[in-house]
Amino acid sequence: MTDTPETEDHQPDPQTPTRSGFVTLIGAPNAGKSTLMNQLVGAKVSIVSHKVQTTRAIVRGIAIHERTQVVFIDTPGIFAPKRRLDRAMVSSAWGGAKDGDLVLVMIDAERGIKGDAEALLDALADVHQPKILVLNKIDQVKRETLLALTAACNEKARFSETFMISALNGSGCTDLMDYLARTLPEGPWYYPEDQISDLPMRQLAAEITREKLYLRLHQELPYASHVETERWEEKKDGSVRIEQVIYVERDSQKKIVLGHKGETIKAIGQAARKEISEILEQNVHLFLFVKVRSNWGNDPERYREIGLEFPQ
Numbered sequence: 378m379t380d381t382p383e384t385e386d387h388q389p390d391p392q393t394p395t396r397s398g399f400v401t402l403i404g405a406p407n408a409g410k411s412t413l414m415n416q417l418v419g420a421k422v423s424i425v426s427h428k429v430q431t432t433r434a435i436v437r438g439i440a441i442h443e444r445t446q447v448v449f450i451d452t453p454g455i456f457a458p459k460r461r462l463d464r465a466m467v468s469s470a471w472g473g474a475k476d477g478d479l480v481l482v483m484i485d486a487e488r489g490i491k492g493d494a495e496a497l498l499d500a501l502a503d504v505h506q507p508k509i510l511v512l513n514k515i516d517q518v519k520r521e522t523l524l525a526l527t528a529a530c531n532e533k534a535r536f537s538e539t540f541m542i543s544a545l546n547g548s549g550c551t552d553l554m555d556y557l558a559r560t561l562p563e564g565p566w567y568y569p570e571d572q573i574s575d576l577p578m579r580q581l582a583a584e585i586t587r588e589k590l591y592l593r594l595h596q597e598l599p600y601a602s603h604v605e606t607e608r609w610e611e612k613k614d615g616s617v618r619i620e621q622v623i624y625v626e627r628d629s630q631k632k633i634v635l636g637h638k639g640e641t642i643k644a645i646g647q648a649a650r651k652e653i654s655e656i657l658e659q660n661v662h663l664f665l666f667v668k669v670r671s672n673w674g675n676d677p678e679r680y681r682e683i684g685l686e687f688p689q
């Protein structure tokens with residue numbers, strides 16, 4: 378669960394006061410925010426995929442490092458909003474930034490700061506919390522490029538520190554965690570020691586299915602789908618029965634999700650069941666249903682389920 382596991386000769390000093398705080402991860406879509414959070418928390422709490430805008434709602438991962446509890450707020454990527462759902466995601470991300478003790482601004486070093494990342498850096502003037510710059514994906518970029526990028530970012534916004542990391546292979550992540558652990562304020566921990574996320578299990582299970590759906594259907598199914606857990610029943614034999622609905626907007630999308638003779642949905646269900654079962658450490662019976670609900674992107678009830686406010 379921790380980034381650097383405590384060993385016999387590396388016990389945190391019980392006399393040292395505890396620290397805790399909220400760190401908001403902010404960045405353009407696909408910068409690697411979810412990958413970093415999973416790397417630091419050491420468990421899969423936010424879904425990751427190669428498609429942009431995977432993260433819709435704010436989810437939290439909790440990491441303990443030495444005597445500090447770091448609560449991560451993983452926000453949807455910041456980008457120029459077009460649809461109503463986009464607007465809700467972007468405003469939720471900025472809301473998250475203003476709630477945290479510290480804002481971690483992540484830039485995809487491979488992509489640089491054109492487009493969404495540049496707009497994001499410009500908008501940081503309105504965020505008054507201390508900000509740190511994290512250049513990610515350094516495994517793909519030359520050192521000279523990184524130095525030039527650091528200078529360009531620091532010209533646009535004021536950062537208290539810069540880190541260069543690879544969220545994927547973990548390089549630079551311990552330095553970042555050390556910094557967070559000593560910078561957050563002294564105080565009691567917000568959550569029990571063994572908790573890694575405050576995302577309700579029903580929602581986490583729906584996110585996992587949504588990830589499998591995206592991974593399987595990336596080209597064919599854009600962001601017109603949404604997964605909800607409708608039933609969660611603990612059985613006497615220790616297993617759990619979970620029923621989920623995959624909402625799509627059109628009949629043609631339903632056919633894609635089902636696949637030939639139901640093969641696609643079967644594969645999605647198997648992959649999701651395996652992962653949910655690993656997280657719960659419990660046998661899972663997962664039942665998936667596909668429903669067409671045209672216009673779900675404008676339905677306030679669906680927003681509440683995802684954990685977003687409905688923008689007027």
Ligand SMILES: Nc1nc2c(ncn2[C@@H]2O[C@H](COP(=O)(O)OP(=O)(O)OP(=O)(O)O)[C@@H](O)[C@H]2O)c(=O)[nH]1
Nearest residue numbers: 407408409410411412429430431432454543544545
């Ligand atoms: N090479 C490399 N790829 C990375 C690194 N970090 C993340 N990625 C990849 O970048 C893609 C996006 O990562 P995510 O963690 O989903 O990005 P995100 O910022 O949470 O994306 P949204 O949820 O869309 O806002 C995935 O394919 C990751 O595997 C890294 O350090 N190096």
